[in-house]
Amino acid sequence: MILISSLLVSDKMNLKLRCEDYGFECEFVLDEEKSIVELKKFRDHFEEEHGIDYTIEAVTQMITNRGHSLDSIKK
Secondary structure (H helix, E strand, C coil): CEEECCEEECCCCEEEEEHHHHCCCCCCEEEEECCHHHHHHHHHHHHHHHCCCCCHHHHHHHHHHCCCCHHHHCC
């Protein structure tokens, strides 16, 4: 497993997203294969649990700001 900032990426090409890494006092963790579907689930969590309606583009930008490439997320 490789640690990239607060973004954990395993050899299986999973992306581990932790809500607390994005400024929330929340223990929500999403650890799935990198895809746009995972980003949508993370976005849905922000809206449902925190009342913040981020666009998928905003969530994608948050992830890339943490050092992950856009190309690898959308594959």
